[in-house]
Amino acid sequence: MAETRLSDIPIAKKGRVEKMTLAPDASRRLGEMGLTRGATFEVVRYAPMGDPIEIRVRGYNLSLRRVDAENIFVEAL
């Protein structure tokens, strides 16, 4: 099964976080910002140069880099 990453979700589409393969501290910080396992999010836009990615999670807007988004595995909704 091809795994979907957060970075694969197109603009204006939603997804749900399944697991992260980031360093423990990085994934803890993501979790504390609300991007926990099971959290749903929507990709809002990309920055003018294509990176970082802006998402909407738990009612606010958060941006993270593509390189980190590639380590967040999600289910496309």
Added chain:
Amino acid sequence: MSAVIVAGVQVRRIALAGNPNCGKTTLFNALTGLRQKVGNYPGVTVEKKTGKFFGHHGEEMELLDLPGTYSLQNRSPDEKISCDILLGQRADTPRPDVIVAVLDSTNLERNLYLVAQIAEMHVPLVVALNMVDLAESKGIHLDLAAMKDALGVEVVPMVATKRVGLIELKQAISRAKVTPAKQPAPMPPVIEAEMEILRGLLCARGRVETARAEALLLISGAEHADPTLDKAASESRKRIRDAGLDPVHDPVEARYAWAQAIVEKSMRHDDAHALTWSDRLDVILTHRAWGWVVFVAVLTLMFVSIFTVAQYPMDWIDAGVSALGEKIGSMMAESDFRSLVTDGVISGVGSVLVFLPQILILFFFIGLLEDTGYMARAAFIMDRLMSKVGLHGKSFIPLLSSFACAIPGIMATRTIENYKDRLVTIFVAPFMSCSARLPVYALLIAVIFPPGQVSVWAKAGIMLAMYLLGIGAAFGSAWLFKKTLLKGETPMLLLELPPYRMPVLKTVLINMWQRSRMFLRRAGTVILALSIVLWALASYPKNPNADATPSEALGYSAAGRIGHAMEPLVKPLGYDWKIGIGLVSSFAAREVFAGTMAIIHNVEYEKKKLSPKLIDSVRADTWPDGRRVFTPLVCIGLMVFYVLALQCMSTVAIVRRETNSWRWPLFQIAYMTGMAYVAAFIVYQGGRLLGW
């Protein structure tokens, strides 16, 4: 009731906690007015803001503004300070009697995460639900009674920018008995069981009230000074993992589940998907093309203001300082002491004071950009470029500010959470050509080109090349440091893009004043001392010949001797002893170079206006054998030196303060000045080899 305040009774200590962008600073300002103090926590560069205010019964209270954080896990310096204070583990700051959690009502769920952690700490709590007007306009309806019931503490709806709810907040804080939150987030049973074990150990050590919070910190991997506890925690973690749970993530998820449950009970959102005006604004401001246009326009406006608007007050300060020097000079008899006061203290301190308007304007703009929410967008737009050298989008504004002056630039690095990133940014900021280098570039470019022979474009081209060289050196060095000395995983960018908001002028002005006052006080003391030292070096010993020209007197002085002694060192760069003195005196501030050249060449030096006499006499300067000193090649090499060298004692003083050690500023001097020497050497010797 404790309405009667007995003299000698301890004042209540209140702490404000909250996420960044929740309006905490506005509330702090609204409560304390100007009765506030800004400093640092000893040993770390985390800002400590305290103030006084009067409670509902007129009793004096002490207010502490904790750093704005998203979490109280003790990882970053900001988080660790807040966490330690709330647990009562900092000797310099007693545990607060009441904590006011400031929440952004438009972003309740994530803001409640912090409350979940505060609830674990068992501190008496009052919740200030800020920006309820914005929430209402977004169609968010809050059921305060339900929230109060769920949390078990007082919940005060507020609009801090309009001072709405201040009285009610004070009432809640002044109550005789403020209680902690009723029910902290329940953890999965396995984790609760492990916490019980650790709690037993903690209670045995007298840590009863905060045991739950400390047990959870331990389970999430925090280190403890007590090895017994450390060992017990690592065993607990292992058992949790064996049970198929995650000691780091499960507590985080449990807190969010707790927050979500409260939100579900107490909040109704009419239309969560409607586009707000902030969303619409972002479509333009972060647009692929328009985003850049606005970005460049904002920065241009900022810099044009710094260079034009600031010019008037700078001229006034300059004139005021000269007038003061003359006035005092005329009231005193000719003496060494008069020279010390006028040439040393007044003109030395004045040469720094003159930058105050630029600093005020820069901080005004930075405050405005932060308060409106545009700063986060600037970081968002620039992050890709900055990431090429291993930096964050957040390093962009400090570097940009350094074009005006490295001091506010370095102070602006406080917004960078990652310590190594912050150090790298502090380290490379002085490479950006600041306004103090302008007079030097202007003089040398004028010396290179005899008047009327070269178009203004060639001059502007050289100037631009110098700016680009500085930028290149900054980015190259940042890349180098990220690869070597300050290596470390590139920290993750996690940037909140808060909704755009109308700025509060008072917040912006207070912020501007506090940062600028720090500049004055910090740099001021060191500048004063070094000005006196430089004055003494340039004045003693006295030339025994009473008719000596200023130039001869300077040559005889310690500074002159240093210049002569330095000549072998600077000769490979094509410089004579006079330029050597210029370099030494430039350590006070770079623009002193022009003034020193004027003294050496016995020319009345007028600030701001480059006197043609000075240019002519510098151009005509020769070595004893009749060769010109200031050949175009020497001028270019000298400019390169000024681009790269760290010749600014205010910068050194600020770096010392911001990094809390002499190690970094000293290394910075060695690195930058060494690089300047090598580059100037290559320019001069390389140029000569090419026959220039």
